[in-house]
Amino acid sequence: MLRPPRRLFPPNRAAATGTGTGLDRRLLLSTPIFYANGPPHIGHLYSALLADALHRYRGLRGAGPGRLSTGTDEHGLKIQQAAAAAGTSPPELCERISGLFRQTLTQAAVSFTEFTRTSQPRHQRAVRRFWGALRDAGALYKGSYEGWYCTPEESFLPESQLAESRDAQGRLCKVSAESGHQVHWTKEENYMFRLSAFRDPLREWLRDNPRAVSPEPFYQRVLLWLEEDLPDLSVSRERSRLPWGIPVPGDPTQTIYVWVDALVNYLSAVGYPEEHGGWWPAAHHVVGKDILRFHAVYWPALLMAAGLAPPQRVLVHSHWTVRGQKMSKSLGNVVDPVGCMGRYTVDGFRYFLLRQGVPERDCDYYHEKVVKVVNSELADALGGLLNRSTAPSINPSNTFPPFSQSCFPKVSDYRETGGRGRASAEDYELLVSVASLPLRVATYFEGFQIYKALECIALCVRQTNSFFQRHQPWKLNRQDPSEKLWLDTILHVTLECLRVYGTLLQPVVPHTADKLLSRLAVQPQERGLSGLVFLPRYHGEPCPFEGRGLGEDSGLLFHRLEKAKHQWVGSREL
Known part of the structure; x- marks a missing residue:
């Protein structure tokens, strides 16, 4: 029977809190790995730019070795469905979409050092080893599970996270209160993770580390979640329904839940299971508010169960709207970051997103701004x-x-x-x-x-x-x-x-x-x-620059942008 540790690590441990001295302190900064069912939009780029700016700033301080990890999440039901809709195979779709993300981030001058694809053998090996650690700790059991399943979010949702709406035919249906996506009642036999056993360890972790989740409103949100029921988590899917994913070790009838698979990328990026000890848990995850629960509840609990410390910090940001509306393919207002960088220059668009983006609240994009x-x-x-x-x-x-x-x-x-x-x-x-x-x-x-x-x-x-x-x-x-x-x-x-x-x-x-x-x-x-x-x-001190010849005059530092009228064409603003 699983017995969660009372205290996984001292609250002020230098590697975990960043309070150690010297310039050799290591830190992993990460973006989420982006889901490869469609091309990147400005929300993806914003996550990456936040992490990149933190990574670059740390380098300027000479604060010690650092890594910036990013990548693509390439498994799960949404990938299967997107590939089928596009008339291609999941591997071909992921190859193309992953290439788009890498190209976009490179063009945006994101200084990533690791680009993880969950289809890579090294990552899949790390996932299997992590699953084995959960199994050996007694954190997993097999049981029949039924509940409301949200395919876009790849998760079962409790009643407290549901709302009523109407579908395209006007019929009443249940949807995710967070995203608005429709949910469906699903029953199947899965492996379950004993999440309910980790409520007290999670509370203790947050109490000991008040900066573990930032900004403060999101920290308080996680504390409120831990006041609610914390049911065990379904961490596998029937392979007959979901063949596109990593099989459960020792049970070919089951596929590892895409979120367990994806979260392990933070460990595989630093060489888990052999080489991660020099880096973990000195990690700062930059994530959007829509995936906060996965990073501030499920991920720390999974790590504790596997005998590892939670990440040092989870840094949370809000979303970008377009002229006050949520970005949506159906509205045709999904903003293409490549087009924006072409129109406003790379530095111009970087500056705008980081200058106007406020992590605590949703921010609005429009050309004139x-x-x-x-x-x-x-x-x-x-x-x-x-x-x-x-x-x-x-x-x-x-x-x-x-x-x-x-x-x-x-x-x-x-x-x-x-x-x-x-x-x-x-x-x-x-x-x-x-x-x-x-x-x-x-x-x-x-x-x-x-x-x-x-x-x-x-x-x-x-x-x-x-x-x-x-x-x-x-x-x-x-x-x-x-x-x-x-x-x-x-x-x-x-x-x-x-x-x-x-x-x-x-x-x-x-x-x-x-x-x-x-x-x-x-x-x-x-x-x-x-x-x-x-x-x-x-x-009264000497200035090393005084009297020095200035560098070459290369013209205007930054050319003014044109106030041209814009129009929407498909999913691109032109």
């Missing part, structure tokens, strides 16, 4: 500032100009000299904002609030534009020594601000950030976060 956000913040504010501050007319030597402490004294010196410098009170406020920006950005990335990090950066960019506009350096006379000192100081402060922004934006808009930093002649080894120091000359 993308154009407004990208033009105002990337093309005008950031790009305009770089172009104005490096223009030959204002910086004919094409160098990083020197800083004058007499023009811009430290606050204490400013007071002692009666404010005889050229800087204003607003200028000192700018310095405070930019100096604190890296720490604020770090806090927001750690809290899975990338949109707030970008909001802070955008605010500082606006402050810097105001600083530049306020002092009108283009009106200063370079032939006057005192005015030249002030002109150079204005440019020095502006370029230092831009250097900070370019460094911090690398995880979000890697190409644009590289172009900006290259223009400022910031070398690759100077682009990390650990050594990022803002305006050292203000504090």
Whole structure:
């Protein structure tokens, strides 16, 4: 009989909580593996970009070895049905759709290190070993099961998760309250997982690790679920009905439940069952809210039963709507991410999704919003500032100009000299904002609030534009020594601000950030976060960039997007 452990691991274990010291701490960041029954849409891309930005940011911090895993989920009844509808075989369908996902993520500059396909032999071997661990622990039993089954969600749903609706013929039917998909009464003999035995261990895990599920509203949702009945979970299907999947070891009449199969990808990505020990449980799963139950209830319980710790964190995001409507093939409003990247550029669309996406609530996509956000913040504010501050007319030597402490004294010196410098009170406020920006950005990335990090950066960019506009350096006379000192100081402060922004934006808009930093002649080894120091000359310290020749002028940092009218054609917005 299964006896769940009272405590699987100490709540503050360094590998699980990320509180260990040193730069060799490992971390697996993951997207869900995407279901290969149709091409990618912007919701898939959003999941991947969130994970990618976290992965890139961690690399800039020099925080130790990291992996970013993604891939495709290629088994289950939906794949069978989609292949039959397309007049092809499941393997052929999965090969094509998996290729589309890999191509889209690569085009979007998602820096994945592992791409798992559940049809791969190494993954299937990991699933069989994981099943064996569950079986050997006494966590599985065979029994007759009946209930409401949702094919699109590949799961049985309790009455508490159902609602009434009408089908296409107007007849009353039951649907999933979460997704609206119709459910059907199904009865069959399956293997069952003793999920009911893990309610207390799951509660204990969450109590000991309040950041295990983020943001907070989703953490509270999981706690509420654990207050309800937690029935045992059907973890296999009759193979006569579902031949497309991994057979249950030792029982060829049964196929392993697609969600058990899919969740094990996080282990197979790090070499389970032989090599995972160096990585697990230091894993952060980025998932959509529709699959929260699978990742925050079923997956931790399965891991506990197999003798493994739950993942360190489950980071949850909400959905994207299109002009206020849920994306749907029937409505013809499914947004093609490849088309969007072609229209708005890769960095432009990356920036929009990460700037406007708020994990706690659903977010809305429409063309005019993308154009407004990208033009105002990337093309005008950031790009305009770089172009104005490096223009030959204002910086004919094409160098990083020197800083004058007499023009811009430290606050204490400013007071002692009666404010005889050229800087204003607003200028000192700018310095405070930019100096604190890296720490604020770090806090927001750690809290899975990338949109707030970008909001802070955008605010500082606006402050810097105001600083530049306020002092009108283009009106200063370079032939006057005192005015030249002030002109150079204005440019020095502006370029230092831009250097900070370019460094911090690398995880979000890697190409644009590289172009900006290259223009400022910031070398690759100077682009990390650990050594990022803002305006050292203000504090009397040497600045390695002062006097350095600027990089090649490659034109506009970011071209403005056109406000062209759009139309829907099939599942693509053009």
